[in-house]
Amino acid sequence: MKSEASMEHSAEPVLQVKGITKQFPGVLANDHIDLDLRKGEIHALLGENGAGKSTLMNIIYGLYQPDEGEIWVNGRQVVMHSPNDAIKHGIGMVHQHFMLIPVFTVAENIMLGSETVKKGVLDRRGVARRVRELSHQYGLDVDPDALVSDLPVGLQQRVEIVKALYRQADILILDEPTAVLTPQEADDLFRIMRELAAQGISIIFISHKLKEVLKISDRITVLRGGRVVGTTRPQETDQAHLAAMMVGREVILQVEKSEARPGDKVLEIQNLNVFDDRGVRVVNDLSLELYAGEVLGIAGVQGNGQSELVEALTGLRHIHGGRVLIQGRDVTNKPPRAITEVGTAHIPEDRQKFGLVLSYPVTDNLVLCTYYLSPFARRGVLNFRAIDENGRRLVEKFDVRTPSPYVVASKLSGGNQQKVIVARELSRPIRLIIANQPTRGLDVGSIEYIHREVIDMRDQGCAVLLVSAELDEIMALSDRIAVMFGGRIVSILPAARADRETLGLMMAGVEVGHPEPVQAVT
């Protein structure tokens, strides 16, 4: 239900920013931004990475000072020197990375910084009572005595919301709140957001997911390159239009792909068992087969063993039981180089930690898997001419936006860093691509590019194992979808027969009585 009613009786904006400008060295992050938020409204702020959303929110929340511009709260001009000022003016923020202390209880987290004290002793009981009241009032279902580390992500997020409400916030800023949620948890969040808005809380909802923004917002403001491109309403626009506003050109949202033509078996996993760093079994007797010319998507909420599975397959983690065969060759517990040499490409989960040497130039990063081979090395001595030539060629071919191929990788934007990895991995003779969260944190333009590369490689006969927490990505790219929960594949279905609802339930560990859950590829 879009709250039409709430928009009519809200003439006066509760929050208004006028002409906000913020210059960082080399970047104009915010360029005369105007924005207004009405009472009880859900106002989405949409934009690519680097569009200036976070800068603007940090200015409103008092973390940065603007170079120019004014902030008005409830018709009065205010200056935010620190988050304390923002809190005082009733602004609460739920950060993308939660600001919760795992070893504290919910109540302790909520009272932190604005504790009530009776005779020098923390009034835990009073706080718990207040948390229960708030929880009840807005349908949040938060237990004040639970330990935060025991709570699932969705509930932790609600604790953050209660934390803001406890400080009497009536303006809530939610920074990419759905990035960490399962589809069901996201739906819960949307229900809560509507409830909050109905009770007069005004919400700024930051996102780059078009579908969600259309679903939940009353109004949508799009930022690009630090400027407001426009403000619209969901009724007046659609995904394609919003994407074009965001990126500044037409974007192909739907991944165009032909029917998969699966070939011979490329990857075979037999009864794989893997432990995590704490010695807990996180991949449990998992078996899987992957064929040339298909994309197998592994859907699942993060932390269900996907990362460890990928690490085991790529030689980064010890395999405690079972076997991994790539093109019929046993690579169980082989070193990463051996696995790379049988024709495996790995696009790792954390591009900065595992994908790149950030302090190396792009050219060197592009030969990390092949530097010891001819023509890049002769008798143990590097051939810089060949490395440079290779770097220039790949930067051009994969459209890496960099001032020069010789700048260090850390200077590149996230999207371009990812392109460097993709260029390095896909430019070798490969038969298997293992991609873990290949588009996490990237903007629409880069996502589009990487998706197309993956499908191109599939069409050339590569087998692709795609791990992603983004259900949309899994559904857009995969030919078959495997749902992973608690270290097991709970079901494999052809993408054509998978729907979001069912996948979401499976991802949450709910047993779904699917008519034909497992199928073999013909």
Next chain:
Amino acid sequence: MDLRRFGFILLIIVILIGVVVLVGGKTVPAGTIIASMLATTISVATPLTLGAISGIFCERAGVVNIGIEGMMLAAAFFGWFAAILCNSIWKMPAMPSLLIGVVIAILTGGLMGLLHAVLSVTYKVDQIIGGTVINILAVGITGFLNRQLFFEKGSIFGGQVPHAPGVLPRLPIPILADLPVVGVIFRQQPIAILAVVAVAVTHFVLFFTRWGLRTRAVGEHPRAADTVGINVIRVRYANVIIGGMVAGLAGAYFTLESVPSFEPLMTNGRGFISLAAMIFGNWSPVGAWMAALVFGAAQALQINLQFFRQQIPPAWAFLQQAYVVGLIPYILTMIILTGIIGRTTPPAADGVAYEK
């Protein structure tokens, strides 16, 4: 503190006391020996307990402090120096001299804490390096001044080690101290009593007050604390300085309560053992105190065995070697730190400088 570690502590203490009872039980009643061992244990555990409390204040706020040893040593020296100065140069009575000595020791510790805070919080020096700097600094300063002030001709004491004002007197706890046999446990000197009080106070402060909640928050997730308006830098400074002051009080134990003299390097690794106690106690005051008592008991063994040297059976002749028994606290430290007796979890942001 989980049962396994508590059981380990109890077991070690029982073994240590048991050894003395077995050796000396023929000439002295077992009850007397046990009471005497417990009394000595509490007394000699004092610097370890206080050292561990000092570490808890720092590390709960996210600052690793391996400089406790140096803080203690410097405080021991300056406290002693102040007491002698008052007593023999300014001719003040013994008691006020000793009390001024304790205050100066605490202030010395506080200053060292301030130094550690400046290095590790403001200048974000690696905290291990910062602590090492403090340890080396303390050894150097105390050794140098000790020679210059007391043994050089023309120094204020004229090359003569002056007569010390003695040590802090015992403060018997009324009624309890008069009990037969166990009374001795309750006739302790003031810093030993303060150490036990400090355990209770620290526990209360850490877990029941606003100060404690904020301190722990800063040690676990400083950015989260920052976003709710807590001044991370200030909280860290305050706790590290308090930690330094507690280490200073521990230092006073050496020269104003235990023996009336100063010797170079006299803290003898106690600061490091108290860190082991802190870790074994899982950064909780009560747990750390228990662990400190284990080390105290090991030391009490050495002291009490002296009385019964003649009665040590030939089969246990190695116990006659004081240095063999003296090794026990250090061996215990190594066993405990291997983590065989249960893993512990430090505060999440321990040792990490906070960058805005």
